[in-house]
Amino acid sequence: MRTALTIAGSDSCAGAGIQADLKTFYAHGIYGMSVITAVTAQNTKGVMAVENISSHIVEKQIDAIFCDIKVDSVKIGMLSEIDIIKAVSSKLRQYSPKNIVLDPVMISKSGYNLLNPDAKDVLIKELLPLSTVVTPNILEAQVITGINIKSIDDMKKSCKAMLEMGCKIVLIKGGHLSTDPIDILFDGEDFKYFEGKRIHTKNTHGTGCTLSSAIASNLAKGYAIEKSIKNAKEYINVAIQNSLSIGEGIGPTNHFYSIYEKCNMIEEID
Ligand SMILES: Nc1ncnc2c1ncn2[C@@H]1O[C@H](COP(=O)(O)OP(=O)(O)OP(=O)(O)O)[C@@H](O)[C@H]1O
Ligand SMILES: Cc1ncc(CO)c(N)n1
DSSP, X not given: OOEEEXXXXXXXXXXXXXXXXXXXXXXXXXXXXXXXXXXXXXXXXXXXXXXEOOHHHHHHHHHHHHTTSOOSEEEEOOOOSHHHHHHHHHHHHHHOOSOEEEOOOOBOTTOOBOXXXXXXXXXXXXXXXXXXXXXXXHHHHHHHHOOOOOSHHHHHHHHHHHHHTTOSSEEEBOTTSSSSOEEEEEOSSOXXXXXXXXXXXXXXXXHHHHHHHHHHHHHHHTOOHHHHHHHXXXXXXXXXXXXXXXXSSSOBOOOHXXXXXXXXXXXXXX
16 A cells, blocks of 8 residues: 655644545555654634644654655645744655655745744755645745745745745645636646636635645646646545635535545545
């Protein structure tokens, strides 16, 4: 069985973070593992508190997995402090897994800062160059590159700037556009566009986590990057179409539907 590891924060209401990642891995027929970097007290209405895990325990969790189990793919989510980012990057350099998907989580949908602003430059310097693909949303791309994004052309400029800053491949997600969402992939040569119809729902808690862990799942199975993103987009679409009105705020994506409707997702290709 193929495996994937998420290095991310815990979301107590399980719509985003570690919990969303593990559900996504499971729905893809991938054995999921986790390194917890922070515990958030969070529900569909917002984040109430965050406690970071010490960088020492983050390192030990990574060691525990890599010294025992073959990891086909790594997804990185919330890393809020400089020490934790440094611990993760140095361990990933040591173990050099084949596939790393970096979701540079900064602010929750409810507006809470999940990355200490002081740590942004370290995240860029240490993790951008290590990652197979980086998946910022529009706001994150703006913070990383300093380019204000108002149009598709601005997204493309921002993609180019991300590569100049050390990314190998970038996918800028358009979920926060006011139009139909369009995600743009850039590998330094060609732009690829992943267009979709906007699904009108308030329940989009965890869309970014779900997409990045679906990409990591597809890479773990052996799909190339473009096909992995195409498959992941299909997965997130179904998960948003069937998203759940759980709680009073922004409800979570739905992974159950995909498990039953997409049994063929369990195939491996190499
Ligand atoms: N309402 C929607 N309808 C269709 N697709 C959407 C919608 N919202 C987001 N998406 C898609 O979901 C994926 C995640 O994008 P988004 O921009 O929401 O990520 P994010 O802001 O990082 O998420 P999060 O807030 O969970 O961190 C993208 O592929 C985006 O196009
Ligand atoms: C723990 C965690 N990671 C990521 C997100 C995405 O915004 C969130 N809300 N919570």
